Amino acid sequence: MRGAKLGKTWQLHGMMLPGVALVLVFMYLPLPGIVLAFKDFIPSRGIFGSEWVGLETFEYMMYLPDSLQVFWNTLKIAFLKIVFNFPVPILVAVLLNEVRKAAFKRTVQTMIYLPHFLSWVILSGIFIDLFSQTGIVNQALGWFGAKPIFFMGDPGHFIRMLVATDVWKNFGYSTIIYLAAITGIDESLYESAVIDGANRFKQVLHITLPSLGPIILLVLTLSLGGILDAGFDQVFNMYNPLVWSTADIIDTYVYRLAIVDANYSLGTAIGLLKSVVGFILIVTSYLLARKYSDYTIF
Amino acid sequence: MPTTTRSAGGIAFQIANHAFLAIAAALCLFPVLHIVAVSFSGAGPAAANAVVLWPVEFTVSSYASLFSRAPFLDAFGVSAVRVAIGVALNTALTLLMGYPLSKTRREFPGRNLYMWLLVFVMLFNAGLVPNYLLIKSLGLIDSMWALVLPSAVPIFNVILVMNFMKMLPREIEEAAFMDGASYWVCWRTLILPLSKPVIATIVLFSFVMHWNAWYDGLIYMNDNGKYPLQTYLYTVIQDRDVATIEQANDSATVNGVTLKAAQIFLAMIPILFLYPFLQKYFTKGIVLGAVKG
Numbered sequence: 001m002r003g004a005k006l007g008k009t010w011q012l013h014g015m016m017l018p019g020v021a022l023v024l025v026f027m028y029l030p031l032p033g034i035v036l037a038f039k040d041f042i043p044s045r046g047i048f049g050s051e052w053v054g055l056e057t058f059e060y061m062m063y064l065p066d067s068l069q070v071f072w073n074t075l076k077i078a079f080l081k082i083v084f085n086f087p088v089p090i091l092v093a094v095l096l097n098e099v100r101k102a103a104f105k106r107t108v109q110t111m112i113y114l115p116h117f118l119s120w121v122i123l124s125g126i127f128i129d130l131f132s133q134t135g136i137v138n139q140a141l142g143w144f145g146a147k148p149i150f151f152m153g154d155p156g157h158f159i160r161m162l163v164a165t166d167v168w169k170n171f172g173y174s175t176i177i178y179l180a181a182i183t184g185i186d187e188s189l190y191e192s193a194v195i196d197g198a199n200r201f202k203q204v205l206h207i208t209l210p211s212l213g214p215i216i217l218l219v220l221t222l223s224l225g226g227i228l229d230a231g232f233d234q235v236f237n238m239y240n241p242l243v244w245s246t247a248d249i250i251d252t253y254v255y256r257l258a259i260v261d262a263n264y265s266l267g268t269a270i271g272l273l274k275s276v277v278g279f280i281l282i283v284t285s286y287l288l289a290r291k292y293s294d295y296t297i298f
Numbered sequence: 299m300p301t302t303t304r305s306a307g308g309i310a311f312q313i314a315n316h317a318f319l320a321i322a323a324a325l326c327l328f329p330v331l332h333i334v335a336v337s338f339s340g341a342g343p344a345a346a347n348a349v350v351l352w353p354v355e356f357t358v359s360s361y362a363s364l365f366s367r368a369p370f371l372d373a374f375g376v377s378a379v380r381v382a383i384g385v386a387l388n389t390a391l392t393l394l395m396g397y398p399l400s401k402t403r404r405e406f407p408g409r410n411l412y413m414w415l416l417v418f419v420m421l422f423n424a425g426l427v428p429n430y431l432l433i434k435s436l437g438l439i440d441s442m443w444a445l446v447l448p449s450a451v452p453i454f455n456v457i458l459v460m461n462f463m464k465m466l467p468r469e470i471e472e473a474a475f476m477d478g479a480s481y482w483v484c485w486r487t488l489i490l491p492l493s494k495p496v497i498a499t500i501v502l503f504s505f506v507m508h509w510n511a512w513y514d515g516l517i518y519m520n521d522n523g524k525y526p527l528q529t530y531l532y533t534v535i536q537d538r539d540v541a542t543i544e545q546a547n548d549s550a551t552v553n554g555v556t557l558k559a560a561q562i563f564l565a566m567i568p569i570l571f572l573y574p575f576l577q578k579y580f581t582k583g584i585v586l587g588a589v590k591g
Contacts, residue, residue, distance in 0.1 A: 008481055009405075012398035012406050013408065015485070016412055019391040030429045031428070033424055034424055036427060092319070098311075099315065099319065104319075117506050117573050118566060118569060119509075119510035125333075128535070129555070136350060199308075237535075271425025275422055
């Protein structure tokens with residue numbers, strides 16, 4: 001049977017062909033453009049006509065006061081997001097699992113998944129109004145005698161806004177993976193715990209949470225790969241010049257350098273640095289995940 | 299489900315738990331309800347931030363005004379076309395590629411080479427500038443193709459489909475191969491009909507991706523008239539769309555705030571309709587595709 005099939009694998013290659021062709025053109029063809037980071041790009045001369053400058057662009061980047069700040073901002077925002085994004089879905093998944101009425105559980109799930117599917121363009125439009133100085137949130141704070149808080153324009157508050165709204169957007173969707181893991185826990189564990197006299201709380205503490213251990217570790221490990229991704233979509237839509245000092249991240253900085261200021265070489269250099277470091281981080285976290293939790297993607 | 303102990307503490311916990319989850323769910327729904335309320339409110343209350351969850355001075359004039367002006371409708375049209383082409387392309391390519399990749403290396407020599415080719419670009423990106431220059435040199439600026447071709451192969455979805463198809467029992471194909479069926483025939487008549495859950499998942503994912511995309515529109519479209527909806531909304535929300543604001547000022551019941559709200563709500567509607575129906579599929583799809591290997 002195998003002999004008969006060998007001659008037919010061309011069909012499998014044929015199925016790959018259209019997709020692979022598009023990947024080669026739109027994802028591999030831009031790669032040589034990376035040389036821009038090592039050239040003094042003059043648009044009229046084209047990528048290959050422009051002069052080589054070696055590492056000059058990178059040196060220049062080091063001397064820019066913004067670069068270090070932007071790199072630091074990126075790490076800080078991404079780290080805070082990882083720290084706050086990780087416990088909430090676990091808590092909600094455990095609590096959802098305690099709900100007995102299937103209809104209530106399903107309704108809550110549908111509602112908490114929603115924000116994940118809405119774009120930051122839309123959400124920023126809502127949040128910027130809700131949290132403005134005369135917005136509803138500040139009006140509500142006013143009832144308790146609090147002074148209006150400049151959520152969107154104060155650098156410190158703005159970072160908290162970024163983290164809080166990011167947690168809000170994603171916690172529901174992230175429960176999916178934990179709920180599935182909880183469903184997979186062996187029923188007999190709970191039954192024997194009940195015989196031993198464990199109440200609900202003790203069952204959660206001694207069976208549910210430890211059973212989630214591996215998946216929690218996996219999610220945490222993999223999230224380290226994204227430590228340079230502070231969330232371009234969100235920051236770009238929500239920020240304003242008032243908070244650039246703390247909210248400007250690598251991706252928004254590259255946008256302003258490349259598209260607004262047309263400084264292609266510097267934009268490429270910073271983007272390249274991010275890609276290389278990001279690649280190393282992702283591969284490392286993936287290898288760790290594979291080693292310690294048998295996780296594979298292909 | 300574990301058995302319950304009907305103690306007083308247990309009941310108190312159940313009540314608190316239900317309340318907590320209900321509040322969490324309400325928080326997720328709040329922005330949507332708020333924006334609906336603002337969009338149906340009069341210009342005055344909306345501008346004064348007096349609307350919370352219920353319209354004040356109810357009116358549909360912001361919608362009437364929206365449907366009589368071109369920019370919003372044009373952008374909606376661009377997005378509709380983009381989603382139609384983009385989702386069809388993404389789904390077809392993803393299903394085509396997932397099948398060969400679900401084969402073992404012995405059955406499909408070259409499988410791992412293709413896999414590395416895909417995974418590498420999933421992890422390493424040339425960055426904004428080289429991508430932009432490529433689109434420009436291909437002459438795709440201001441073309442719909444700049445919005446659908448670069449994202450034509452969503453690699454994460456290909457992996458989802460691959461893992462799903464890997465889990466289908468081998469036996470169903472073997473009988474067909476005995477009868478002389480080709481891979482192509484197997485894919486069409488056996489594999490695709492069994493793959494409905496994962497098809498629903500990837501259709502939803504690529505729909506959401508194309509509907510929500512705004513950045514590529516911003517950098518690849520020079521002509522504002524070709525902006526997809528989210529890119530256009532971006533300009534409205536950041537108050538860069540002068541036309542909307544000026545036109546809005548000459549009316550007593552409509553202003554920038556209510557117009558913005560109406561546009562945001564209309565942009566949400568396709569998502570609000572689609573995802574609850576596909577929910578049961580994508581929960582399964584994500585878990586099978588992402589956790590199992």
